[in-house]
Amino acid sequence: MVEILALLADGFGIALQPLNLILIVLGCSVGLFIGAMPGLGSVNGVAILLPLTFVVPPASAIIFLAALYYGAMYGGAISSIMLGIPGASTAVATTFDGRPLALQGLADKALITAATASFVGGTISVILFTLAAPPLAHVALVFGPPETLALMLLAFATFVGLGGDDIWKTIFSICIGLVLAAVGTDIVSGEPRLQLFGLTGFFSNINFLVLAIGIYGIGEMLWTIEQTAKAGGASMLSRATVSVRRVLAHLRDQLTLWKATLMGSLLGYFVGILPAAGATPGSMMAYGVAKQLSANPDSFGKGNPEGVSAPEAANNAASTGSMLPMLTLGIPGSPTTAILLGGMVIWGLEPGPQLFVDEKAFVWGLIASLYAANLFALLLNLTFIPAFIAVLRLPFTILAPVIFVLCLVGGYAPTNRMFDVWLILVFGFVGYLLRKLDYPLAPAVLAIVLGPMTEPALRQSLLMSGGDLAIFFTRPYSGPIMVVAIALLALPLIRRLVRRFRTG
Amino acid sequence: MSVRFAEIVMACVMAAFSVYLMWKSAELNIGWIEDEGPGGGAWPFWLSAVMLLSCAGIAWNWWRRSTPLARSTEPFIGSAALRIVLQVVVLLTVVVALFDVIGTYCALFLFMLVYLAVIGSHRLPVALAWAVTTPVVTFLFFEILIKVILPKGVTEPLFYPIFRFFGMGGI
Structure with missing residues (x-):
C-alpha cells in the first residue's frame, strides 16, 4: 500500500510536468469537443489523432490520448442532452433522460448532473484501478505463451458471447482482422506471406492504424453523412439558461443522486475491465x-436525473476500467484501448505486466494523469458548456472535410507510404458498407491489434507441447481462462437452446 | 437494391474473398513442420476457413429469413443519400490520386474548395477561407512541427524557399 502511494506520488511528478499538464488540458478539451460532435466518439478521436502524437515522448503521448478518451466521455453527454443525438455510442443511455430534462428547460441541470456523475465515476474507478493494477500485473508476470493465447481467446470470446451482434458476423469480423494482421511476412520463417493481389504494398505488414482510421475515420464519416442526408440536416439545439445561482442549486441536488452515481461507477468499472465490453x-x-433500483422507476425516460447520473458515471468508470487489462495483461478492454495498445507498440513499449517493472515512470505517470484529467475535464466542462454548445452549431459540411483531411494526412504520417492512404480509403468504404449491414467492426480492429501477439503465442505454445492442445488446459492460469473463454463462445448456443426448450 | 439482396451479395463477396485468402495462405506450408511447429500458412489458412464458414452461416440465416436484415425489403440506400455518399467517395479518390501529382497541399486546397462549395453549398468566400487555411495549418503541423514530409509532386521546388525560411534548407 505504502509502495503504491510512493509510486503514485512519482507518477504525479510526471503527470504534473508543464508539458504533460498542457497535454492533459488539451486532451480533455479536444476530447470534450470530439465527444460532443454527433457521430464521433473517443475511439474515432484516438484513431485519428494518434499519428499526431509522435512529436512528444511516449508517456506524454499516452497521457494526451487518455485525457482525450476521458474528455470524450464527458463530451458525449453534451449533444445527447442539447441535440437529443448521442455524441457517441457511450452516451446513448444519457439521451433517455437527459433529452427530456432539456426539453423541460432543465438542460443546465442535466449537463451539470452529467459532469459531476462523470467525475465521481472516473474518480472511483481510478482509485480502484490504482489498487488493483499492481497485484494483477504481479500475477501476470508468470504468464507464458499459453496464458497469453488464453487471454486473447477470452478477449475475442467476450465479443461473441456478450457482443449482442449477429454471431456469424462477429466471428467473421474477428477472423478478417486476424488475417489482415498476418499479411506481410511470416514471423517464424521470415518468408513473405499473403501478398494480396500481387501488390508490392503488401510486402510489409498492414499497420493497425490504417484499418482503425479507415473504419473509424472515413467509414464513420460516410455513415454520418448518409444519416444527416436522411434526416435532412435538421438541428434541434435546445436552449440552456445558465446562471451561477442555478449552477450551485443543481450542484447541491447532486447529493440526492448518490445511489445511482455510486452504482453506475462500480458497475461501469467492472464492465469496463471485461475485454470487448x-x-x-x-x-x-x-x-x-x-x-430497477429507483424509488420511482416510472419517471425514467421522462427526465429523471438519476437516468443521467448512472450512465454518465458508468461510461467514465468503464473507460478507466478498460485500461486495467490493457496495462497489466496487454489485452485491451475496449476498442479505444485497443488503439492505445497499438500506439504503445509503435512507441516501442511492450504492453503487458513487464511494463510495471521496466517502465514504472510511464505506467504511474499515466495513472496519475487520469486523476488530473478527471479534475480538468470537470472544470473545463462546467466552465465551457456555452462554448461547446456554440461548437455544435458548426455545420457538419465544414467539419466533415476537415476530419477527412486529418484521416488522409494522419494515415500517411506513421509509415510515409501512399499505399497506406489508398488502403485507408478502401477499408473506409468497405467498412461503411459492412456497417450498413450490421457487421460489428470493433472486433476487427481489436483483432488486427492483437493478431501480432496471438499468432506467436499459439505457435510457441504448440511448439512447447509438440502440437498437443492440452497445454492450454493443464496449466494453472491458462486452464481456467480457457474454460471461461469457451463458455463465453458457447453462450449464444446455450441461450438459443434454452429459448427453444422454453417455447417447447 | 433491397437490404435483403445486399446482405446476400455481401456474404457472397466475402465468401469469395475468404476462398482467395485460403488459396493465398496455402502458398506457404499449412501443415505441421517437425521441430518448427505449424507452418507459416496455417494460421491465416484456418482463419480464412472460419471466415468462409461464417459467410455460410450468414447465408443460412438469410435463406431462413431469421435476422431482421434478411427480411428487410427496404432499399439498401436512399437515392439522395447515395448521391452524396458517392460524391464524397469520388472526391476522396480523386484527391488521393492527386497527392503524388500536384502535391498534397494543392490537392487539399481543391478538396476543401470543392467539398464546401459544391457538396456543402457554402458561399465561395467561406469555402476559399477554409480551403486556404487547411493546407497551411497542415503544412505547419506536419512538415515544420513533427517533420513528416508529405508528397509534393510537381510543386516540390516551390517549397524550397519555405523550408529555407524555417531553417530547414537541407531538405
Whole structure:
C-alpha cells in the first residue's frame, strides 16, 4: 500500500510536468469537443489523432490520448442532452433522460448532473484501478505463451458471447482482422506471406492504424453523412439558461443522486475491465439497473436525473476500467484501448505486466494523469458548456472535410507510404458498407491489434507441447481462462437452446 | 437494391474473398513442420476457413429469413443519400490520386474548395477561407512541427524557399 502511494506520488511528478499538464488540458478539451460532435466518439478521436502524437515522448503521448478518451466521455453527454443525438455510442443511455430534462428547460441541470456523475465515476474507478493494477500485473508476470493465447481467446470470446451482434458476423469480423494482421511476412520463417493481389504494398505488414482510421475515420464519416442526408440536416439545439445561482442549486441536488452515481461507477468499472465490453454496454446496463433500483422507476425516460447520473458515471468508470487489462495483461478492454495498445507498440513499449517493472515512470505517470484529467475535464466542462454548445452549431459540411483531411494526412504520417492512404480509403468504404449491414467492426480492429501477439503465442505454445492442445488446459492460469473463454463462445448456443426448450 | 439482396451479395463477396485468402495462405506450408511447429500458412489458412464458414452461416440465416436484415425489403440506400455518399467517395479518390501529382497541399486546397462549395453549398468566400487555411495549418503541423514530409509532386521546388525560411534548407 505504502509502495503504491510512493509510486503514485512519482507518477504525479510526471503527470504534473508543464508539458504533460498542457497535454492533459488539451486532451480533455479536444476530447470534450470530439465527444460532443454527433457521430464521433473517443475511439474515432484516438484513431485519428494518434499519428499526431509522435512529436512528444511516449508517456506524454499516452497521457494526451487518455485525457482525450476521458474528455470524450464527458463530451458525449453534451449533444445527447442539447441535440437529443448521442455524441457517441457511450452516451446513448444519457439521451433517455437527459433529452427530456432539456426539453423541460432543465438542460443546465442535466449537463451539470452529467459532469459531476462523470467525475465521481472516473474518480472511483481510478482509485480502484490504482489498487488493483499492481497485484494483477504481479500475477501476470508468470504468464507464458499459453496464458497469453488464453487471454486473447477470452478477449475475442467476450465479443461473441456478450457482443449482442449477429454471431456469424462477429466471428467473421474477428477472423478478417486476424488475417489482415498476418499479411506481410511470416514471423517464424521470415518468408513473405499473403501478398494480396500481387501488390508490392503488401510486402510489409498492414499497420493497425490504417484499418482503425479507415473504419473509424472515413467509414464513420460516410455513415454520418448518409444519416444527416436522411434526416435532412435538421438541428434541434435546445436552449440552456445558465446562471451561477442555478449552477450551485443543481450542484447541491447532486447529493440526492448518490445511489445511482455510486452504482453506475462500480458497475461501469467492472464492465469496463471485461475485454470487448467497454463503456457503451456499461452505461446501458447502469441505466437499466438504476431504473430497477429507483424509488420511482416510472419517471425514467421522462427526465429523471438519476437516468443521467448512472450512465454518465458508468461510461467514465468503464473507460478507466478498460485500461486495467490493457496495462497489466496487454489485452485491451475496449476498442479505444485497443488503439492505445497499438500506439504503445509503435512507441516501442511492450504492453503487458513487464511494463510495471521496466517502465514504472510511464505506467504511474499515466495513472496519475487520469486523476488530473478527471479534475480538468470537470472544470473545463462546467466552465465551457456555452462554448461547446456554440461548437455544435458548426455545420457538419465544414467539419466533415476537415476530419477527412486529418484521416488522409494522419494515415500517411506513421509509415510515409501512399499505399497506406489508398488502403485507408478502401477499408473506409468497405467498412461503411459492412456497417450498413450490421457487421460489428470493433472486433476487427481489436483483432488486427492483437493478431501480432496471438499468432506467436499459439505457435510457441504448440511448439512447447509438440502440437498437443492440452497445454492450454493443464496449466494453472491458462486452464481456467480457457474454460471461461469457451463458455463465453458457447453462450449464444446455450441461450438459443434454452429459448427453444422454453417455447417447447 | 433491397437490404435483403445486399446482405446476400455481401456474404457472397466475402465468401469469395475468404476462398482467395485460403488459396493465398496455402502458398506457404499449412501443415505441421517437425521441430518448427505449424507452418507459416496455417494460421491465416484456418482463419480464412472460419471466415468462409461464417459467410455460410450468414447465408443460412438469410435463406431462413431469421435476422431482421434478411427480411428487410427496404432499399439498401436512399437515392439522395447515395448521391452524396458517392460524391464524397469520388472526391476522396480523386484527391488521393492527386497527392503524388500536384502535391498534397494543392490537392487539399481543391478538396476543401470543392467539398464546401459544391457538396456543402457554402458561399465561395467561406469555402476559399477554409480551403486556404487547411493546407497551411497542415503544412505547419506536419512538415515544420513533427517533420513528416508529405508528397509534393510537381510543386516540390516551390517549397524550397519555405523550408529555407524555417531553417530547414537541407531538405
